[in-house]
Amino acid sequence: MKDARTIPWRKMLLCAALLLALLVAGLSAVAETTDALATLSPSELAAQVQAMAERLEALEAERALDIRLNRAELETLPLKEGPIYVTGHKSPDSDTVCSAILYAKLLNELGYDAKACVLGPINNESKYILKQAGVDEPELLADASGLNMVLVDHSDYIQSADGLQDAHIVGIIDHHGDGSVTTGNQLIYDARPFGSTATILWIRYRNYGVDVDAQTAMLMLGAILSDTNGMKNENTTTTDREAIERLSEVAGIGDVNAFYTELYKQSISYEGMTDTEIFDSDAKDYEVDGIRFTIGSVNAYDEEGAQDLSKRMAAIMPEMAAAHGADMAFAQVSIFHDDISVNYLVASDEAAADALKEAFGDKLVFDGTAYVLRPGVSRRKVLMPALTEVLGNHPKE
Numbered sequence: 001m002k003d004a005r006t007i008p009w010r011k012m013l014l015c016a017a018l019l020l021a022l023l024v025a026g027l028s029a030v031a032e033t034t035d036a037l038a039t040l041s042p043s044e045l046a047a048q049v050q051a052m053a054e055r056l057e058a059l060e061a062e063r064a065l066d067i068r069l070n071r072a073e074l075e076t077l078p079l080k081e082g083p084i085y086v087t088g089h090k091s092p093d094s095d096t097v098c099s100a101i102l103y104a105k106l107l108n109e110l111g112y113d114a115k116a117c118v119l120g121p122i123n124n125e126s127k128y129i130l131k132q133a134g135v136d137e138p139e140l141l142a143d144a145s146g147l148n149m150v151l152v153d154h155s156d157y158i159q160s161a162d163g164l165q166d167a168h169i170v171g172i173i174d175h176h177g178d179g180s181v182t183t184g185n186q187l188i189y190d191a192r193p194f195g196s197t198a199t200i201l202w203i204r205y206r207n208y209g210v211d212v213d214a215q216t217a218m219l220m221l222g223a224i225l226s227d228t229n230g231m232k233n234e235n236t237t238t239t240d241r242e243a244i245e246r247l248s249e250v251a252g253i254g255d256v257n258a259f260y261t262e263l264y265k266q267s268i269s270y271e272g273m274t275d276t277e278i279f280d281s282d283a284k285d286y287e288v289d290g291i292r293f294t295i296g297s298v299n300a301y302d303e304e305g306a307q308d309l310s311k312r313m314a315a316i317m318p319e320m321a322a323a324h325g326a327d328m329a330f331a332q333v334s335i336f337h338d339d340i341s342v343n344y345l346v347a348s349d350e351a352a353a354d355a356l357k358e359a360f361g362d363k364l365v366f367d368g369t370a371y372v373l374r375p376g377v378s379r380r381k382v383l384m385p386a387l388t389e390v391l392g393n394h395p396k397e
Contacts, residue, residue, distance in 0.1 A: 067207070076186070077170055077186070077188070078170065080148055082147065083148065084112055084114040084170065085141060085147050086116050087118065087149070088118065088153040089156075089160060089284065090120055090285075091282055091283040093226065093282045093297075094126045094227070099198050100116040100118065100152050100153075102198060110210070118139075118140060119160070121281075123281045124267070124270075125267040129223070132222070133215045133216075135219065144166075146168070149164065149170065150172070151171070152197050156286075157181055171187055171188040172189050173188075175192060175200060177191075180287075194235075194237050195227055195231075195236045195237055196223050198219070199220075199237075202220050217250035217251035221244060221251050221253060225244065225259070225263055230260035232337075233381075234382070264336070264337050265301075268301050275315070279296035279313060282297040283295065285324055286384060293328045294320065294329045294330070296329070297334065302335065303335070306334075306335055306342070314370070320348065328347070328348050328351055331344075332344075336376060342373065344370035344372055345372075355387055359387055
């Protein structure tokens with residue numbers, strides 16, 4: 001049996017850390033432990049220290065094994081020659097932009113050649129997050145034909161890159177329902193019902209044993225807060241909240257609410273944009289039983305601003321439906337900050353209006369331009385599934 005004086009310093013420090021944890025748990029527990037330790041002989045104390053050190057080493061070994069097992073999914077990933085391109089959906093929002101950057105960065109950390117890209121201009125909120133993180137805007141991808149592709153924040157051809165049906169899809173990381181994208185190849189498919197795709201990537205960084213630095217934390221934090229409307233949206237989960245708490249510390253954000261308020265101000269900044277550009281700044285296309293529809297998500301700060309934007313959107317709804325090759329179009333003008341939660345829903349025509357009324361019934365109040373819904377709802381979790389059900393299919397976004 002080893003004498004206490006011969007126990008390695010590392011193990012002694014580990015034991016000290018355990019004793020400090022007992023102190024945090026409560027002075028009474030420490031007193032009881034101290035009394036118990038006082039009755040031990042030097043050799044018995046050494047044995048206990050040794051046992052604790054061995055248990056810690058066993059936990060470290062299990063953690064290392066978990067990391068190896070998680071990373072093993074990449075070992076046989078069927079790749080064609082060339083880099084892996086990571087992209088989100090068209091009309092990119094902050095979750096799509098940041099998640100593409102985050103997953104490409106993770107793959108690069110693990111030794112792969114990966115490039116983040118976008119499928120259109122990014123909005124002011126996304127630009128703000130990238131600036132705060134010190135990250136350049138991703139390059140624009142014109143055609144995905146023949147490329148190794150990972151899709152984030154979507155899994156539908158209608159929302160994705162041109163040429164995707166001729167691409168080599170090796171991964172899908174998403175927080176929506178399963179979409180129309182299919183492949184005969186093995187692939188990584190990680191879809192979880194969280195508030196944002198960035199939350200899934202936070203978990204994947206942890207599972208792969210890759211540290212989240214301040215820059216990465218800023219991207220994750222901005223994306224999660226954006227997609228959960230500052231944790232006020234009904235799509236927010238316990239996992240999202242835990243991620244925000246941890247990531248804010250790493251990113252150096254002391255006041256999360258103040259940070260989200262700034263994000264929100266950026267999200268309603270449409271200076272220099274035409275009304276069609278505002279609609280397209282966060283628009284998604286869907287198809288249900290041969291019926292195509294598009295939903296543009298627009299943000300306002302107050303009721304007066306929401307009413308003004310609703311009138312502007314109403315004037316271009318038929319044009320937006322035609323531009324997206326859709327049978328109907330909807331503008332979702334929302335206010336999500338502080339204690340305000342409301343949607344002004346604008347329909348492109350009578351058929352679209354009937355779909356809204358069938359989906360939400362007497363919850364809607366028509367103000368002459370828009371159908372007002374209080375409290376406001378998530379496009380992903382409520383609005384799109386409700387319209388999809390009305391139009392005759394199971395919800396898929």
